[in-house]
Each structure stands twice: as structure tokens, then as C-alpha cells.
Amino acid sequence: NAGVMQNPRHLVRRRGQEARLRCSPMKGHSHVYWYRQLPEEGLKFMVYLQKENIIDESGMPKERFSAEFPKEGPSILRIQQVVRGDSAAYFCASSPGGRHQETQYFGPGTRLLVL
Amino acid sequence: GENVEQHPSTLSVQEGDSAVIKCTYSDSASNYFPWYKQELGKGPQLIIDIRSNVGEKKDQRIAVTLNKTAKHFSLHITETQPEDSAVYFCAASRGYGGSQGNLIFGKGTKLSVKP
Numbered sequence: 311n312a313g314v315m316q317n318p319r320h321l322v323r324r325r326g327q328e329a330r331l332r333c334s335p336m337k338g339h340s341h342v343y344w345y346r347q348l349p350e351e352g353l354k355f356m357v358y359l360q361k362e363n364i365i366d367e368s369g370m371p372k373e374r375f376s377a378e379f380p381k382e383g384p385s386i387l388r389i390q391q392v393v394r395g396d397s398a399a400y401f402c403a404s405s406p407g408g409r410h411q412e413t414q415y416f417g418p419g420t421r422l423l424v425l
Numbered sequence: 426g427e428n429v430e431q432h433p434s435t436l437s438v439q440e441g442d443s444a445v446i447k448c449t450y451s452d453s454a455s456n457y458f459p460w461y462k463q464e465l466g467k468g469p470q471l472i473i474d475i476r477s478n479v480g481e482k483k484d485q486r487i488a489v490t491l492n493k494t495a496k497h498f499s500l501h502i503t504e505t506q507p508e509d510s511a512v513y514f515c516a517a518s519r520g521y522g523g524s525q526g527n528l529i530f531g532k533g534t535k536l537s538v539k540p
Binding site (some may be wrong): 314316341343345350351352353354355358366369401403405411412413414415416417418419 | 429431457459461467468469470471474514518520526527528529530531532533
């Protein structure tokens, strides 16, 4: 009964490098959400994806950030040319389709530190 | 857009006492209200949720109430134990479908249960 998996759990990057965060949803779940959490803050929605489709990216910065959820493999959140302000915990959540699609289960997160 | 306010930001109780955390929301179209518990260094864990067609829901020591007219909902934890110590987040969404599934979170309540 594996839950949502994220890797890496911790990621250190220097300014200007790229960060790639991976998320494998729970078995049977085809919906993935990415959220960002700054210290002492709540989670902020970034992007919602289904297999091969971006459904809502209204919370994701227009530049440097991108997300995908390919037919095969995990969902990827990619941050290009990272800056110190990108330092945060990034959480992925998955949900099943159907009647209770809105119920979201979170992974352990990736803590990104930009030096 | 939706805004979720959560109070108090910190709460300290004696073991065995009850704890109550309150949230208000602004979007009258919101119809799904989950509560998450987050321990240090971990991802949010869904502990209970309620949908707008229900006024109250209980699961052992945890209960949630919803007042749609006043647009507020509350988490009640009875007979608190030290392991209940964590940060608790409320959230709201419009439920499934299109761009409506993303959760809007409160800023969290840090609960400390003193033995």
C-alpha cells in the first residue's frame, strides 16, 4: 500500500542551476497536484496535472517553472535557473478520479535549498 | 479568489483536554473541507474531511463541524495526547472538476499537548 513517493527528499542547488523534483502518485491515482510551502506558512497551489495534460497551472510562476506528467513515469516539477527565493518544501499530492476526486494524499516532500 | 483564515496560530493544551481550531473561508462555492496534520519534516497527512452536504463528521477523537451559512468550519480534538502535537492545516476547495480541485490552505495552527 505505497503512498505518494517523492524524490529526492532533499536537494541543494547553487543559483542558476536546474532543479528536478519527481513525484510518483499512489497506485491507481491519475491526478497530481504540486504545492509549495515556505517556512512557517501554509501550502500554496502551483499546478494540477492529469496524465499527459496540464489542467490548471494558475499557481505556477510563468518563468523558469514547468511541470509534466507523462504517460509513463513520475510527474516532474522542473525549476530552471534557481534563485534563493525558490528555497522551500515542494509537496506533491495525488487523488483518484471519480466521485471523490478532490481527496488529496500528500507525499513527504522535497526540501530545496538554493545556495 | 478563495481565502482561508485559520485561528489560532498556536495552541497549547494539557494532555486530556480538548483542542479546537477554527477556519473561515470566503468562496461560497467551496464545498470540500479537509484537515491535515503535519509533523516536523513530513508531508501533510489527511486526518478528516467534510463535504458541504454534511454539518458534522466524527472519527474517534476527532470531529469537524461546518456552518455553510457563516462560512466557517472547525476541528475538534478530544482527550488530547502528546502525539497529537503537530501543525494542523485546514483547507477548502470547490471539489472535483477542471480547475476547481486545488486546495486553498490556511496558515496552520501549531498544537502543543503538554503531558
